[in-house]
Amino acid sequence: MNDMMLLAREITKREKETGKNPERFGGFISRISKAEIHIHVESLMTAADLLKLNGKYGLYPDCKTEKALKEALGIKKIADLSEMIEQFLTIQSFIKEEDDFSLIGDSILPYMKRNNIFYLEGHLAVSSFVKRGFDFRRMMTSLDASLEEIARTEGRETGILIDVSRTFGPENAMNNLNLLLDYLSSVKKSRILGIGLGGAEKSGEPVLYREVFEKARKAGLRHVAHAGEESPYTQIYDTLEYLKPERIGHGISAFQNETLMDELAASGMPLEICPTSNLLTKTFATRMEDHPIAALMSRGIMVTLNTDDPLLFEVELNREYAQVYSHTELGLDDMITLLLNTVKATFMEEEAKDRLLARITGEITEELANFK
Ligand SMILES: [Zn+2]
Numbered sequence: 001m002n003d004m005m006l007l008a009r010e011i012t013k014r015e016k017e018t019g020k021n022p023e024r025f026g027g028f029i030s031r032i033s034k035a036e037i038h039i040h041v042e043s044l045m046t047a048a049d050l051l052k053l054n055g056k057y058g059l060y061p062d063c064k065t066e067k068a069l070k071e072a073l074g075i076k077k078i079a080d081l082s083e084m085i086e087q088f089l090t091i092q093s094f095i096k097e098e099d100d101f102s103l104i105g106d107s108i109l110p111y112m113k114r115n116n117i118f119y120l121e122g123h124l125a126v127s128s129f130v131k132r133g134f135d136f137r138r139m140m141t142s143l144d145a146s147l148e149e150i151a152r153t154e155g156r157e158t159g160i161l162i163d164v165s166r167t168f169g170p171e172n173a174m175n176n177l178n179l180l181l182d183y184l185s186s187v188k189k190s191r192i193l194g195i196g197l198g199g200a201e202k203s204g205e206p207v208l209y210r211e212v213f214e215k216a217r218k219a220g221l222r223h224v225a226h227a228g229e230e231s232p233y234t235q236i237y238d239t240l241e242y243l244k245p246e247r248i249g250h251g252i253s254a255f256q257n258e259t260l261m262d263e264l265a266a267s268g269m270p271l272e273i274c275p276t277s278n279l280l281t282k283t284f285a286t287r288m289e290d291h292p293i294a295a296l297m298s299r300g301i302m303v304t305l306n307t308d309d310p311l312l313f314e315v316e317l318n319r320e321y322a323q324v325y326s327h328t329e330l331g332l333d334d335m336i337t338l339l340l341n342t343v344k345a346t347f348m349e350e351e352a353k354d355r356l357l358a359r360i361t362g363e364i365t366e367e368l369a370n371f372k
Helices: 003-018 022-031 047-057 067-071 081-092 098-106 108-114 125-129 136-154 170-185 205-217 235-245 252-256 258-269 273-279 294-297 315-328 332-344 352-370
Strands: 034-036 117-124 157-163 192-197 222-227 248-250 271-273 304-307
Touching: 003 252, 003 332, 022 315, 022 332, 022 352, 034 332, 067 081, 067 136, 081 125, 081 273, 098 108, 098 352, 108 117, 108 136, 108 252, 108 273, 125 170, 125 273, 136 157, 136 170, 136 252, 157 170, 157 222, 157 304, 170 192, 170 205, 170 222, 192 205, 192 352, 222 248, 235 248, 235 252, 235 258, 252 258, 252 271, 252 294, 271 332, 273 315, 294 304, 294 332, 304 332, 315 332, 332 352
Parallel strands: 034 117, 117 157, 157 192, 192 222, 248 271, 271 304
Antiparallel strands: none
């Protein structure tokens, strides 16, 4: 164990006796550079963005303020994952014309800055746009231009995974993959890295998407899949078997099965955990105190920390870290492990990953020296 982790353990031990210091942690976490790897970029648009689109198209004519609009959309009032997906599709439907699409790309950098994020990997769910006649190539070109601008002006890196989506069935998913392959074959450089499988977990068994993932894998695309946010641990097994993903989105139901937890730990399979999302979709916990994140980490599983949907869940990455620190048994040392795991689980090139890890380690070491 290196000096930084030894010191973090020491502080954690002390905090077990004296109690945690959420205020000090809040300052600490906001100053540390971070990565995030499970976030749906449509949900980086703000309520102010939606209000503008609402004014342009008169979607909810009575809503003149952000508060009224959030109320009308039922933000944070969902009953389960299916309702959340409905809400997500409603938010997407605010983007009526291709010209509005650049709002999504424009919303990424402000979020990264607010949370001191230097590498962000997000999902984009293209199905509803494609179905409404948006041109896939033009959407990707616009997004790639936004991401290039973020790198050029801010030195922050990004990657996008196209959500082939289980909400609209396997044929639609294959169509999304084919559109992506066609786009990637025509450009020299792109930050669109591969595919993800999102959407209502109960509506599509992983086996249905086996061919889509096989094709993506053979084409050298990165590939991840949501499983185990509302589905039982058996769906995580099926996802691993049929889709062979490089990471599991959520995967929290793994806590139901000892053997699966051991297998996940042994294989180093990263879980992209988004606690607030899990609490609001309510399947396995409704209070942070009851979330299985600490149980999964204590088994040695590679857990990463993410927000999923900032707009819909009113969550930000800094706050997510603060909530987990304040309301679970995880200590400062565990929070550092989460910070580092999330970078290690990214699809960055090794050299860039090492650079970011070194930078974060340096920042943490400096901060810990002030933890008296
Ligand atoms: Zn997600």
